[in-house]
Amino acid sequence: MRNDILINYKKYLFTVLGAFIVGYLILFWQMPTVENIYANFIANNYNTAFFTGLLGLGAVVGMAFPELENKIKTSNYLMLPASAFERMTVQFLIRVIGAGILYLVVFWLDAHLARFSALRISQGHIDAHRIESFHFSGLLIVKNDLLSKLAFIFGIFSIGMYLFSIRIFFKRFALVKTIISLVAFYALLMCVMVLFSHLFYPETIGFRVNVENYDLAPNLTNNEIYGYSISLLSWLFFLPLGYFKLKEKQV
């Protein structure tokens, strides 16, 4: 980890700085101005910006293990005295934990700074309540229960872990190939669902998916359990998959 930071600290610093500036400008430009004082900036506007930015974080995560992009760099990387677990942990700490925490901090700073500057520049012409203050709790756009919130957070985490781990299977353009594989995987899943829908419900028309929805527990349907299981558990499958691929990696 020390050598990664020593080698790449400039790249990381510029990325954080770039994200901070871009995030601030995007939020600030969407906020009401003196010329447009009746516009409102509500929690939903923050959500759009946050989830758009999350795609950028996904790109950072999906570009983990940059040394695996070609044979020469892969040889150098695999010859470094470290275990596959250490290599995986370093990338996880930097690209997932580190970048994730920095993203939250940068977005929080951007949101508050953009609101502060928009109100300051308006010199009292805009009511403070027209620009809502940012709160992380506003990002959890799901049912107001713990399981749904956890499933939402772990759903995002699982997509991140897919990008992080499946990237190891590819060399050049790994991020693009990983995204294509994710789309292909989803398309395959839908095809299987459509096929089963036709098999078990002959009345199904075209590409519609016919799934019965019934309560398995109070306020918990079978489809919710299906969705929650995928969100909460799939990362547990992706991480070992990436680990064993890295362990077996050859030049």
Added chain:
Amino acid sequence: MIKINQLSFYYKKKAPLFADFSLNLESGRIIGLLGKNGAGKSTLLSLISGLIQPNQGEMTVNGFNPSKRNPNFLADIYLVPEEFSFPHVSIDCYVNAFSPLYPSFDHQKLNSIFDEFELDGCSSLNKLSHGQRKKFLIAFALASNCKVLVLDEPTNGLDIPSKSQFRKILVGSVSDEQLVIISTHQVKDIDTVIDKVVVIDNGTIIYQEDTEAISQKLYFDTVPSLAEAEKALYHEQCTSGYKIISPVTNGKESGIDMELLFNAIINKTI
């Protein structure tokens, strides 16, 4: 130090490169691994380094199975590849970042090799010429004090003075606990430093001998006439007549002409 027993290896959709390949190498030696293009030299080095896995057979390097890529194994082996790339950092930054990974790394040795090679720690690695970057990599490898040093075409890209510096530095910095394997086409560049020759062709060892034993058995000379040359085990025409290899008689020894020896081995006259 390196024990390879009945190893088989093939690249996907290609004919086997190594079949039933065995080799034993002990520490305290500088091995010259020679062979034609495609003979399997670089593949053998990759197998030894654990970058690729054999399909069959046993291999231990320093007591470790290279395929497992145990960190302790990797901390005691350094590969100088033929092609390499560096991050966009200075020499000093690279050394600070990577030297702690090698427990026996000797900074004093590195600085003295830098002085010999005229390398400046403040220089940006990617602004150096190919030859200078190669010299840096060789310096780093030697300073790592790894028990196994694997050098793939180390003299490629080095100018003439640097080649002789390389030989001097190599001989001066390798200890009895180390094993150095040098794979090269440019046999003349290393003929004075190696103490064992291993020649492979089509994935098979066709010749392996200590240089001391070669000197005791074979005599290398240049003769002016074809009549004298034809009596030899092997001869090649040169500007001053004929270069020959003949059996040693009367205990008279000569220096080894590695290129001539290699050609004789490839032409199966020795």
